[in-house]
Amino acid sequence: MLTVTDVRLTPVLVADPPLLNAQGLHQPYTPRLIIEVETEDGTVGAGETYGDGRYLELARPLAAKLVGRAVGDLNGLFTLADGIGVDAHRVDTAVDGGGLRGAQTADKLRLSVVSGFEVACLDALGKALGLPVHALLGGKVRDSVEYSGYLFYKYAAHPRGTAAEEDGWGPALDPDGIVAQARAFAERYGFRSFKLKGGVFPPEEEAAAIRALAAAFPGAPLRLDPNGAWSVETSVKVADGLADVLEYLEDPALGTAAMAGVAARTSVPLATNMCVTTFEEIPEAFARRAVRVVLSDHHYWGGLRRTRELAAVCRTFGVDVSMHSNTHLGISLAAMTHVAATVPGLRHACDTHYPWQSEDVLTERPRFERGRVTVGDAPGLGVEIDRDRLDALHRRWLDEDFAALRDRDDAAAMRRAKPEWVTPSVPRW
Known part of the structure; x- marks a missing residue:
């Protein structure tokens, strides 16, 4: 089984329209995290998940732990993630203002990070074996x-x-x-x-x-x-x-x-x-x-x-x-x-x-x-990363002028349009 030799994490900010929801308004840019897993033969697999700071804090130690392990050891990702602590201040037990998925927990944060790594590993494994991801499933x-x-x-x-x-x-x-x-x-x-x-x-x-x-x-x-x-x-x-x-x-x-x-x-x-x-x-x-x-x-x-x-x-x-x-x-x-x-x-x-x-x-x-x-039959996910585009969106994330947008907050975005906005309590109607 191929061994993981490198894991690259690239947070990006992506343009998002002014879409309204129960929590407020989509920010003009939303954070995503691009995960690249490289194996010993040079194969690179790509994954994607949320890019807010609380996800990055978990992704970085998981990336370090993954190096040297078999790319196909997908069950092991959960064991690796379970050993990573979560900053209690990063967990919002109220309704998630970005994902609108209900209350957050430390375990939910870990699963959201693991998901991006699993997809990247499946993409790399599929490319190495010449099989589409759906065949691996x-x-x-x-x-x-x-x-x-x-x-x-x-x-x-x-x-x-x-x-x-x-x-x-x-x-x-x-x-x-x-x-x-x-x-x-x-x-x-x-x-x-x-x-x-x-x-x-x-x-x-x-x-x-x-x-x-x-x-x-x-x-x-x-x-x-x-x-x-x-x-x-x-x-x-x-x-x-x-x-x-x-x-x-x-x-x-x-x-x-x-x-x-x-x-x-x-x-x-x-x-x-x-x-x-x-x-x-x-x-x-x-x-x-x-x-x-x-x-x-x-x-x-x-x-x-x-x-x-x-x-x-x-x-x-x-x-x-x-x-x-x-x-x-x-x-x-x-x-x-x-x-x-x-x-x-x-x-x-x-x-x-x-x-x-x-x-x-x-x-x-x-x-x-x-x-x-x-549904494509090309190896892996059937997609390839454009380095120039990735770099451009990462440079935006690095730009201090956009630092406030590195954590999605629909209520804060709404207050730019309506300064008096307070996230409504539920039920609202």
Whole structure:
């Protein structure tokens, strides 16, 4: 088995549009971490995960420990990570203001770091063996993976003084704006289903946007995600009012108990990326029938192989699985596509932020055709890093003028637009 001889960690800042959510506003630049694992024969594998300081603090000692170990010792990554302490001041037990995934813990932070290393090792192993990553996961069961158009309420531009680039999408602050955004997504990428990030405006306004989408795209699967901003009563009212057009309602209320209360009173399937993000959270949620769709995310769950383990558990209990997304680059999209290609019974299109990202570190951007990404058979992930692009985004991260953006904080970004902004307590409505 090939031995790891070097691990390179490159934090970057990537342009992000002014997208709104329950916590606030996306920063003009968001941090990501690019991980490169090199083996003794010169093969290099790439991975990607969150780039905030708390992730970097864990990634650096893990990178040092990995040198000299077999690139295929993927189970050993977890043992290595378990031995790394987490600064208690870096763990936010409230809802994660960037990922909107529910409360953080030290273990969740470790899994998010391990995920990037696992993908890099799988990429390197696949290249060395001449096999695509999906073959290392047992083989693909589909030749392409469907993704959903991820719609956001958004400002026309970031607040003045943030030095952000123009995104070209324009504003979307009402149903007409959301429909126009969806039409642009359908024209450019061929998306056939749509998800609206909610929790921004009063529920009746967001319900009106879903109704407008249903009129503009008859029969298209539609989802709404308020990120736990609603009470149980509000969640039931909105769910029942949109029951004829919603594919599912994602995390309308915060926490398993509240989700179970909603699920007991509506026929609309509930999905989650907030109350089930670790295996330890599964028993209560499934026993209480709180969710019918778990939105997996290999960054959260510890990598691609654990994502497959999650899918197997969900199948056992008759719960559907699909895929969550946060701001990400093409390395993560390739990893998402490879693992999604191996999951049987994937009935819901996966989420992706990728169309919103105007910048990447790859020589060639992955392409969407008819809302789908083709599952490649090239060795590894089938992507290559462009050194010049990577260096440019890393130089931005190094620039002290951008130092405040090295940790994502949607509430702080919102205060640039609205100085009086305070992250709302939940339920907000």
